[in-house]
Each structure stands twice: as structure tokens, then as C-alpha cells.
Amino acid sequence: MKDSVKIIIPSHPKYLSVVRNVTSKIGEIYGIDETIVNDLKLAIDEACTNIIRHAYKGDTTKRIIIRYTVNPGQYTVVLEDNGIKADKNKLKGRDLNDIKPGGLGIHFIKRVFDIFMLDEKKKKGNRLILVKYLK
Amino acid sequence: MKDSVKIIIPSHPKYLSVVRNVTSKIGEIYGIDETIVNDLKLAIDEACTNIIRHAYKGDTTKRIIIRYTVNPGQYTVVLEDNGIKADKNKLKGRDLNDIKPGGLGIHFIKRVFDIFMLDEKKKKGNRLILVKYLK
Amino acid sequence: MKTEITDFKGNKRIKITGDIDMHTSPELREVLLSIIKKSKNQCVCVDFTDVTYIDSSGIATFVEGLKAIRASGSRLFFYGLPESIMEIFRFSRLDRVFEIFRTFEDAFGI
Amino acid sequence: MKTEITDFKGNKRIKITGDIDMHTSPELREVLLSIIKKSKNQCVCVDFTDVTYIDSSGIATFVEGLKAIRASGSRLFFYGLPESIMEIFRFSRLDRVFEIFRTFEDAFGI
Numbered sequence A, B: 001m002k003d004s005v006k007i008i009i010p011s012h013p014k015y016l017s018v019v020r021n022v023t024s025k026i027g028e029i030y031g032i033d034e035t036i037v038n039d040l041k042l043a044i045d046e047a048c049t050n051i052i053r054h055a056y057k058g059d060t061t062k063r064i065i066i067r068y069t070v071n072p073g074q075y076t077v078v079l080e081d082n083g084i085k086a087d088k089n090k091l092k093g094r095d096l097n098d099i100k101p102g103g104l105g106i107h108f109i110k111r112v113f114d115i116f117m118l119d120e121k122k123k124k125g126n127r128l129i130l131v132k133y134l135k
Numbered sequence C, D: 001m002k003t004e005i006t007d008f009k010g011n012k013r014i015k016i017t018g019d020i021d022m023h024t025s026p027e028l029r030e031v032l033l034s035i036i037k038k039s040k041n042q043c044v045c046v047d048f049t050d051v052t053y054i055d056s057s058g059i060a061t062f063v064e065g066l067k068a069i070r071a072s073g074s075r076l077f078f079y080g081l082p083e084s085i086m087e088i089f090r091f092s093r094l095d096r097v098f099e100i101f102r103t104f105e106d107a108f109g110i
């Protein structure tokens, strides 16, 4: 188990606020700078939103697993779902100059995380690995 | 999965604040009265404290699983550990008139939960089932 | 999230309180688009002072509102954005797409 | 949790801010017992105004403090308890074991 916290929520948007709160509290416990914690909150929220929207196509009865592991210098979050496998080539945000609704989530995730990696080894569903290096 | 939220924390007291936050947020999501939410926070916190203290004898590297399920009229929390099995006969708070440190945790749990049940079927460790009926 | 609508000299003010996320943005969308639909050569201004959080679904809602309002001849104003939220608009390069003011008074030049 | 100690006419005031739980009560215990050890025929008063949470380990710490202070001839006062915390002391039947005042002024009759 080491120093991991895991939370499993139904794929319903009403639980996103629970996840944001857990992200905040973990940031506090590890003394992470508040500005960074705010960016992490948004990024992890967007990753969950994408799972609900794209992997589960809006089905709110599935589940999302989020695991936080904080080690000296490294903050890792792993998100898992059992939904439709993501098409790696589509996994990118829109051109920021092409103003239209949507297409910002991936930008918000990559803004704060140094590593954004879809684990190819997972058989069913998706496992997204996000790593931020801490100073 | 239904409407359950599950959180798994290391058996270290520093994570208790995460659990309290999750309890608060779930209360908010389901529109539970704030006074009751405060009592639930304390009760679930005490159940975790007891696991760390008694089931794990202070070992902070084990884990605690907490599952919340809210259905109309019923709020259920199930806490699981892999520690030493509790002696049912010792599972009671002290006489409230015998003033001394300790012995209040079980009282705080039973104050708000209508059902306090140790699941005998669990092979290793403990599974504590707490149910509060909601109006 | 909570929204509160008030009139101001023939204009509309929407005060938003709380978190705007995937769960609450559908309600915001409904409020915003219905006001825009009814507006004509007016100002619709959104008070962000007590917005505690916004994610991409909230931003998408406002981009949609902006497209809708342009068709109506009205204008969409924002004011009172907390710095953390301003930063998100800046990063998304939307700080120059939306008309963002510091205060309500700034927005109306009063 | 944070503790802040100030002197008041030869008495000690401990202001606690935040959550008192199994994680933070060991620090509170250390602060409280070291002050009690040094006190003699004094008042040690604890300001609960900004205590946001207390659990049984926090209460156990204060019960321990009370037993220690009785040996020293000093007195332990509490004041500023938020209603939710007062309720926990009441339920535990400790509201009459501890000397609890509404305000600092009440405690000292000033």
C-alpha cells in the first residue's frame, strides 16, 4: 500500500466534487503549494470528466478508480475505467486558437502533469498514468 | 457499483482528514442535514482510529477500506481492515461516569448510527457495518 | 452552484456562487441560454466573484453563450474573476475573446 | 492544527486552531502537559474559538491534562467552544468535569 490513497466513485458527475476534495486534502497533507494543488484539482477532474464522457459515453453507473501516490519529488495519479478504449491519436486537445466549446480538458491535464501516459498493458478499459515532478 | 463511494487509505492518522472530507462531501451530495453530517464525520473517524489503534496496534503501513452507500432512507458505511480480530465482548465504550482518558469512540459511533455490527463472516481482519436510517 | 439573476437598468446580471463543473454546468447553460434568448441589444453580465471553481465544461458553456449572444446583438460581460479563474481563461487564450472587467462599475464605465 | 501560547497576568492562554484528531493530538498533548508541568497556582486557559473539530483522542488529551493539573494546584479553563464541540463535551458528560466558560472575560470575571 505504501503511501497511496485510492478512491472509487460511480461515473456520475455529482461525485467529481468528492475527488476534488480528496485532491485538495492530499495536497495539504504533503505540503504542496496551493497554486499547484489547484492545477492538480482541475487536471484530475478533467481526466474523470473525459472518462465519463468518452470512455463511458455518459453512462453514469460505471466506476472510476483514482489512485494517488506521493513520494518525495513525485506526485502520481492513476485513473482506471472499464469503458471503451481510447484512440491514442484522438487524445489531444483542440488548437487553442480555434475558439469553440470543448477540447480544453487534455490541455488542462498536460499543463500541470509532466507525464501523461496511457498504459497499453491494460486489457479492458483504460489506465491513464499522470506524473508531476515536485521540487 | 450502484451509488457507492469507496476510499482506501493507509492506516496512518494523517489520512483521517481525507476521510472526514469525503464524509462531508457525501453528506452534501445527498443533502443530509449538517448536524448529522458532523456526527457521521466523528463516528467514521472514530471507527478508523479504533482500527489503527486496536486492529493494527498502531502499525501505520496497513490499509483501511471505507465504503459509503446512500440509499433513500439509509446511509451505510462499511469499514474493513486486515488486522487482529476484535473481541466482541471488549467492543464497548467505558462507563460515561468513570472519567478517564479514552473509551469514548464506540459511544460516538453508536450515538449516530442505528446499526453497529461486526460481520462474523469475514475470515481475516474485521468488517464493521454501520447503518443510519435517514428521515 | 447557485445562480441569481437581477435586472440592472434594462440589463441582466447573473451572479454565480460555487463550483462550475460537469455536474453543475448543464444548469448554468440553461440559465445562460434562456437569458440570452430573451435579450436584445442588452448587456448580460456574469458576476464571478463567488465562483470557487471552473472546469472545461464550464468554459465550454460560456463559449456557447458567447456564440449565441453574438447573434442577438447583445453583449456578454464578465467581472469579478478570482485570479485563479482568470489564469484559466488566460491559459485557454479566452481572456481576449470574452469581455472581462475587474468590477461591475468598470464594465459599465460608472 | 496549530497552537499559540500567550501570557496573561501570570496565567497561560493556549489558542488552538484547526482539527484535533488522532494525528494532531500528540502535539497538543506535548504542549498542554509541558505548560501544566511548569505552572503553579496559575490558570491555564484553552481558547476553542477556532477549533474546527475534536475527536475522542483530543478529549482524552484534555482529560489527561485535567488530571495532571489537579496535582499542580493550577486550574484548567476552556472558553469559546463552538456549539458543535460543546455538544460533544455534553454528550460525554464532561461539560461539568471541565470548567467551561463562554468567553475569556467570563473565565476571569473581568
Ligand SMILES: Nc1ncnc2c1ncn2[C@@H]1O[C@H](COP(=O)(O)OP(=O)(O)O)[C@@H](O)[C@H]1O
Residues within 6 Å of the ligand: A046, A050, A051, A053, A054, A055, A084, A085, A086, A087, A090, A091, A092, A093, A094, A101, A102, A103, A104, A105, A106, A107, A126, C056
Ligand atoms: N478518457 C478518454 N477516453 C477516450 N477518448 C478520450 C478520453 N479523453 C479524451 N479523449 C479524446 O480526446 C479528445 C480531447 O479531449 P479534451 O481535450 O478533454 O476535450 P473534450 O473532451 O472537450 O473533447 C476528446 O474529444 C476525445 O476524443
Ligand SMILES: Nc1ncnc2c1ncn2[C@@H]1O[C@H](COP(=O)(O)OP(=O)(O)O)[C@@H](O)[C@H]1O
Residues within 6 Å of the ligand: B046, B050, B051, B053, B054, B055, B084, B085, B086, B087, B090, B091, B092, B093, B094, B101, B102, B103, B104, B105, B106, B107, B126, D056
Ligand atoms: N477496531 C477494533 N478492533 C479491536 N478492538 C476494538 C476496535 N474498536 C474498539 N475496540 C475495543 O473497544 C474498546 C472501546 O473502544 P473505544 O470506545 O473506541 O475506546 P478506546 O479506543 O479509547 O479504548 C477498545 O478499548 C478496544 O478494546
